[in-house]
Amino acid sequence: MALRREAHPGVTPVLIFRRRTLADREDLLGKVMLAPALFYVIVLVAMPLVLAILLSFSASFAGSLDFHWIGLRNFGAIIRDPQFLLALRNTVLFTVISQALVMVLAVTAAHVLDAAFVGKRVVRFLLLLPWAVPVSLAAMAWTWIFDSTFSVINWTLKAAGLLQGWLYWFGDPTLAMIAIITVHVWRMFPFATVIVLAGMSSIPQDIREAAVVDGASFWRRLFQINLPLLLPIVTVSVLFGVVFTSTDLGVVWLLTRGGPYNSTHVLSTLAFQRGILGANLGQGASIAVFLLPFLMLAAVGMLRVARRAEVGS
Amino acid sequence: MADQSDGKWVRVSEGRWRRVSRRDFLKLTAGAAGVAAAAGNFGSLLTSFVRAQQRELRIMTWSHFVPAYDEWFDPYAQRWGQAKGIRTTVDHVSFADIVPRANAEVAAQSGHDVYFFLSPPSAFEQQVLDLADINREAERRYGPMVPLVRKSIYNVNTRKFFAFSDNWVPDPGDYLKSAWTTAGFPNGPSSWEELLVGGRRIKERSREIQIPIGIGYSQDIDSNMATHAIMWSFGSSEQDANENVTLNSEETVRAVEFGATLFRDAMNPAVLSWNAASNNQALNARQTAYILNSISAYRTAQDNRLPVADDINFVGALRGPRARWACEHVMGCWVIWRFSRNPDNAKAFLLDLVDNYREATINSKLYNFPSFMGSVAEKKVPLADKPEEGRKWVRAAVTNDPFGSTPRNKLAILRDAEEWSTNVGHPGPANPAMGEIFDTFVIPDMFAKAATGQLTPQRAVAETDRRVKEIFTKWRRLGLVGGGGRDR
Numbered sequence: 047m048a049l050r051r052e053a054h055p056g057v058t059p060v061l062i063f064r065r066r067t068l069a070d071r072e073d074l075l076g077k078v079m080l081a082p083a084l085f086y087v088i089v090l091v092a093m094p095l096v097l098a099i100l101l102s103f104s105a106s107f108a109g110s111l112d113f114h115w116i117g118l119r120n121f122g123a124i125i126r127d128p129q130f131l132l133a134l135r136n137t138v139l140f141t142v143i144s145q146a147l148v149m150v151l152a153v154t155a156a157h158v159l160d161a162a163f164v165g166k167r168v169v170r171f172l173l174l175l176p177w178a179v180p181v182s183l184a185a186m187a188w189t190w191i192f193d194s195t196f197s198v199i200n201w202t203l204k205a206a207g208l209l210q211g212w213l214y215w216f217g218d219p220t221l222a223m224i225a226i227i228t229v230h231v232w233r234m235f236p237f238a239t240v241i242v243l244a245g246m247s248s249i250p251q252d253i254r255e256a257a258v259v260d261g262a263s264f265w266r267r268l269f270q271i272n273l274p275l276l277l278p279i280v281t282v283s284v285l286f287g288v289v290f291t292s293t294d295l296g297v298v299w300l301l302t303r304g305g306p307y308n309s310t311h312v313l314s315t316l317a318f319q320r321g322i323l324g325a326n327l328g329q330g331a332s333i334a335v336f337l338l339p340f341l342m343l344a345a346v347g348m349l350r351v352a353r354r355a356e357v358g359s
Numbered sequence: 360m361a362d363q364s365d366g367k368w369v370r371v372s373e374g375r376w377r378r379v380s381r382r383d384f385l386k387l388t389a390g391a392a393g394v395a396a397a398a399g400n401f402g403s404l405l406t407s408f409v410r411a412q413q414r415e416l417r418i419m420t421w422s423h424f425v426p427a428y429d430e431w432f433d434p435y436a437q438r439w440g441q442a443k444g445i446r447t448t449v450d451h452v453s454f455a456d457i458v459p460r461a462n463a464e465v466a467a468q469s470g471h472d473v474y475f476f477l478s479p480p481s482a483f484e485q486q487v488l489d490l491a492d493i494n495r496e497a498e499r500r501y502g503p504m505v506p507l508v509r510k511s512i513y514n515v516n517t518r519k520f521f522a523f524s525d526n527w528v529p530d531p532g533d534y535l536k537s538a539w540t541t542a543g544f545p546n547g548p549s550s551w552e553e554l555l556v557g558g559r560r561i562k563e564r565s566r567e568i569q570i571p572i573g574i575g576y577s578q579d580i581d582s583n584m585a586t587h588a589i590m591w592s593f594g595s596s597e598q599d600a601n602e603n604v605t606l607n608s609e610e611t612v613r614a615v616e617f618g619a620t621l622f623r624d625a626m627n628p629a630v631l632s633w634n635a636a637s638n639n640q641a642l643n644a645r646q647t648a649y650i651l652n653s654i655s656a657y658r659t660a661q662d663n664r665l666p667v668a669d670d671i672n673f674v675g676a677l678r679g680p681r682a683r684w685a686c687e688h689v690m691g692c693w694v695i696w697r698f699s700r701n702p703d704n705a706k707a708f709l710l711d712l713v714d715n716y717r718e719a720t721i722n723s724k725l726y727n728f729p730s731f732m733g734s735v736a737e738k739k740v741p742l743a744d745k746p747e748e749g750r751k752w753v754r755a756a757v758t759n760d761p762f763g764s765t766p767r768n769k770l771a772i773l774r775d776a777e778e779w780s781t782n783v784g785h786p787g788p789a790n791p792a793m794g795e796i797f798d799t800f801v802i803p804d805m806f807a808k809a810a811t812g813q814l815t816p817q818r819a820v821a822e823t824d825r826r827v828k829e830i831f832t833k834w835r836r837l838g839l840v841g842g843g844g845r846d847r
Contacts (some may be wrong), residue, residue, distance in 0.1 A: 107837070108462045109483035109791070123829075128822075177453030195569060195637070195646055196628035211570075304576040306631035307807035308800075319578075322459050324799040325482040325791065326833070 101331035108325035120332035127318055130333060133181075133311040137337070140227060140312055141292045144286055146229045152238035152283070153276075157268070159239070177236040184233060185300030192225045192301070196257060219309035222302050226310060230297045234290070238283050246272065246278035259282050278351060285348035312336055414471060414571065419460070419471035422451045424655040424726065425480040431722035439711060442544040444755045445704050447504040454580075454635065456732070458798065468698045473705035476522070476692040477580070478797060479511040479782070479789035482837060489692040491520045493706045497713055501733030502746040507782040508730040510692045511789040516602075516841045522692035523709050525716065526727035528653045529776035530688035532582050532674040533669070538648035547649075547674040550615060551592055554649065554677055557626025561648050567698045572625040573647030575633040575803065576618070576810055582633065582803040583687035590614045591686075592679025592803070593783055597796060597827050600789040602842030604677040604831050610681065615809045615816040622810035631711060631807050643667055654770060655686040658724050669765050673772045676779035684781050691727070717752070724762050728777075751779075754836040787842075792827075801826055 055118040068075055102121070124130040159170055191198050192215035203209035215221045242312050244305065249272065274281075295314040298304065304311035304319060311319070313333055321330015406733035418436060421638055423429045425427055433449050440447030452460050461794070464470030465486050494512070498504060505527065512522040534547040542560035544553060554572060561571035575582035590596060597606045622630070629637075638703035640645040644752035650656065658670035663683040695705045710762040711721065716734040720727050729735050732753065733745030741750045757770040764770060784793035796802065805823040814822065 105833075105836075107482065108831075109465060109480075110485045110837075112485075188606070192634045195641055196644070212627070214628035214630030215634070217630070222632070255608075302632065303578045307576075307629070307804045307811070307813065308578070311468075319799055324464050324795045325462075326795065 098331045102329055102335050104328045104331075106327040106331075108322065108327050116328070120329050124329060125335070126334055129308055129311065130316065132309065133313050133316040133333070134336070136223070136310060137312040139223070140298075141288055142233065144227050144230045145287045146290050147227070148169055148235045148238050148287055149280065151204070151231065151235040152242045153273075153280075155235065155239040155247055156242035157272075160245055163279045174236045175241060175262055176233050180294040181233065182300060185229065185297060188225070188229045189301060216302050217306055219306060220242050222306065224300060226298055226301055229301060230291065230294065233289060233297065238287060241279060241283040242276060245276045248279075249275045271286070278354060282348060282352045285351065288344055289348070292337060292341065363393070373833045408444075412834055414443070414701070414704065416440060416447045416473070416701050416708055417471040417625050418447065418449045418473050418475075418705075418708070419464075419476060420449065420451060420475040421454050421457055423723065424454075424653070425658055425724050428719070428723040429533075431719070433667070435712075435715070435718075436708070439708060443704075443707070444808065445701075447708075448835050463819060464696065470696065470698075472695065472699040472701045474694050476694065476698065478692070479690055479784075479794060480522060480692055480694055481514065481791040481794045481839070483694060484514060484517065484519060484791065485695055487521050488697060488699070489519045489521070490523045490695065490703055490706070493523055493710055496710060497523075497731050497734075500710075500742075501713070501731040501736075501749070502742060504731050505729075505777060507687060507777075507780060508690070510782045510784065510787075511687075512692055513788065513790060514790065514839065516790075516839065522694050523731040524690065524692050525709065525719070526689070526691040526723075526730055527687045527780070527781050528689035528691075529728060529773055530588075530651055530685045530727055531651060531772055531776070532672060532677065533642055533652050533654075533656055533671055534647045535568075535642070535645065536672045537670050538571075541565055541613065542648075547672060548677060549674065550678040551589065551621075555617075555621055555625060558621065558649070562625055565648065568646060568648050569580060570627050570629055570641060570647040571649070571743050572621060573630065573633075573638045573641050573650040574621070574626065575630050576622065576807040577631050577803060578800040579632045579633055579635050579637075579803075581616045581638055581650075581652060581795050582630075583800060584688060586802045586806045587686045587783070587785075588620065588651065588676065588684060589618055589679070589806075591684035591781065592677060592682050593617065594679075594681030596786060596830075597793065597802075598784065598790075598842065599845070600786045601845070602787045602790060602840055603791075603829075603845040603847070604824070604828055604842070605823065605847045606827050607820060611820050613818050615806060615819055618806040619810045619816060622806075626810075628811070631811070632716050643839050645670075651685070654724075654726055654773075658726070658762070672769060675772050675775065683779055685779055686785075687780050687782060690782065691730070712793055720756070721761075727761065728773075731798055734832065738778050790834065790840045792831045795825060795830050795834070801830075841843075 068078065103115060103117060103121075105116045106112065148316055155173060157169075159173070161164065183257050190196065194214045194217045197213065198212050199215075200209060203213075213221060215225045253271060253275075254267070255272050262271070266331045292312075293314055294312070295318060296312060299316045299318065302310045304315045308316075313336060317330045317334035319330075320333060324330070367604060423432070429451065436449045439445075445583070450471065457476055461474060461476070461480070461483060464474070465483065490512075494504070494674055500593050504524070508524045508527055512524050512528075515522050536545065536547070538561050539545060539557060541564050542557040544557045548554040548557050552558040556843045558572040561568060565571070576586065578631050590611060590687070593610050595608055595610035595614045597604065599605050629641075638647065638650040638652055639659060641654075642650050642656050643660045643663075645667055653662065654673070657668060657671045657673075660671060676683050693701050693709055699705060713729075713734045716729045716731070720729060720735060729749060732747075732749035733742070735752050736745040736748035737752075754774040757773040759767050759768050760770050783789045783797055787793075801823055807817045807821040808822075813819075828846065831840060831843070831846075835843055
């Protein structure tokens with residue numbers, strides 16, 4: 047029971063007793079309301095992650111529930127495996143090139159959408175479509191666009207007389223990687239654009255107007271006003287993109303399944319092939335969690351930048 | 360006062376507003392959640408009660424490449440369930456999702472009672488029931504199963520039937536008669552050498568065909584079968600009959616050299632990226648003149664009334680320097696999980712399915728071949744004669760295709776398919792090591808690397824040999840694969 051003092055104008059305050067409930071206990075209420083989210087994170091994120099880490103130290107295979115601890119043997123095996131090293135290199139390349147392209151396109155698109163023009167809403171809607179389309183559906187369309195035999199790009203270029211020979215998009219490792227990066231950038235840049243656009247709207251209008259009045263050119267405004275002020279939010283976007291891209295399975299698997307001859311595997315697809323299709327769960331898990339320490343560092347960086355941006359605002 | 364000042368005005372209906380305090384809100388949501396939870400619990404309690412009283416069978420199978428089969432199978436399963444008083448559910452999964460889905464069921468120790476695989480599921484041996492009883496019962500009723508089927512479902516090391524097979528599918532060569540006539544082989548190629556010679560001629564004489572020979576060297580199931588067929592025909596294999604690793608051999612190098620020559624002279628890099636549908640699409644679009652596949656590409660052309668259907672013809676396994684083998688295209692394997700709640704129903708269903716296999720073969724448009732040849736014989740035929748009578752029935756059906764082939768004997772080459780077809784793992788059994796090699800596309804990668812000049816044939820074989828030995832070592836350690844004493 048809690049003691050409450052109720053004060054009414056013109057009335058002598060009286061002491062009344064009321065039952066103190068959960069709603070009155072701010073400290074406990076916060077924890078209770080946070081609990082469902084925490085439960086969700088523990089059950090659906092933390093537990094699978096811990097399980098994957100444990101599996102990476104085991105000789106487990108798909109058709110068994112046995113757990114044989116083998117220490118770091120899986121990691122030793124994959125580090126000696128040229129296919130793993132290629133997948134690691136592809137993951138880094140895929141992530142760096144994709145993110146660089148995404149940010150260039152996102153900043154460009156955000157500047158275009160920041161301007162006033164007829165049909166701006168329609169353009170915004172169209173721009174967001176790739177983000178909203180399910181990855182499997184998009185990948186099916188792109189698979190046909192880049193098909194080695196029936197590629198619409200090839201047929202169009204041929205018809206226009208711009209292509210001699212033939213581009214085997216998924217049959218050549220370099221072209222296949224270009225196709226993968228193209229689809230991933232197409233998919234990711236709308237989200238980055240929205241983030242940058244939100245950041246641009248937070249730049250005080252008077253600073254922009256002052257720059258215009260002072261006669262600053264577009265490039266000067268871009269590099270000396272907009273980008274420095276956008277830096278915190280762009281960094282958050284990049285770090286999000288890095289984590290998302292380096293762990294992405296869908297685009298690579300749906301487009302090339304790691305081919306031709308296992309040359310376009312990234313870590314997640316190689317982990318799937320070895321762990322699930324090949325039944326080698328332990329090794330698959332070790333490939334999947336290999337980047338975890340690096341991604342955790344990236345995540346810590348992301349949170350710090352986000353915090354700095356929050357404090358700055 | 361504090362409570363009241365915290366309240367928010369909430370619109371409850373047109374023109375009606377109510378002040379809701381935080382306390383009220385918590386009470387309301389807690390109450391609603393309680394009611395919902397109670398309703399949910401009651402519902403699931405009721406469902407469990409009802410379920411416990413029902414006899415049930417949950418079947419997981421693939422989406423068949425010949426859709427007509429599913430149109431027959433699903434109602435058949437329902438009718439079977441009704442006749443037995445068993446509630447039957449049939450779920451379908453695409454062929455690419457069969458293994459991932461099976462892994463999920465094993466991890467959850469829950470799912471379907473009976474589960475269908477397209478290739479021998481030897482890696483799942485520890486999670487499935489020994490089906491020796493129904494395999495023996497089927498042999499008692501219909502005579503011996505086809506030998507390549509036995510090697511695909513029985514582990515000699517653990518002496519366990521880890522699966523039950525109702526069907527297998529031959530993998531003939533599908534060719535365009537017009538193109539091969541122009542190339543001087545009106546009846547198609549009969550050997551790998553003729554395939555190479557004919558492919559070169561088609562490249563010269565039929566320039567509208569992008570890929571004269573459409574054999575995949577990619578990460579897909581058809582590429583696996585094609586590259587294994589080349590190896591076996593050149594006298595090479597990953598293992599011998601006793602599961603010793605034998606890949607590192609002169610025969611393998613010669614097979615890979617041949618594969619590289621075939622790629623350079625009669626194929627193009629498109630085949631490095633093919634999926635399971637690519638060769639069908641290329642053949643039906645007349646973009647390739649030869650593929651290794653089942654008859655499903657042809658049936659698709661027929662179903663879609665494509666003019667190319669009449670031009671598609673078939674040849675059996677191609678002769679190589681040492682042998683004449685083709686890999687089975689599909690090895691239909693049913694397993695019953697250890698965690699199945701209705702294993703007896705599942706076993707009864709599988710035996711009854713085989714009992715109706717003439718109907719199944721017809722409804723697959725002759726795609727499915729029976730694993731027990733005797734099961735398609737007339738019922739009144741004595742047991743001793745059933746296998747041979749069943750074979751006669753299959754031969755008669757493919758010689759006089761009832762599904763609109765022109766000429767009607769177009770599929771006649773399948774009469775002796777049993778003689779030139781073999782299992783994954785040939786000349787040994789389809790063990791888990793072979794399953795992993797097959798499912799991670801180790802052999803097509805070896806051919807692709809040599810074909811594109813990434814590695815010399817010798818180095819491609821040496822690299823693949825290391826990988827194969829690693830895989831065998833791992834499975835031997837688990838006691839599921841034998842051999843090892845005479846690894847090469």
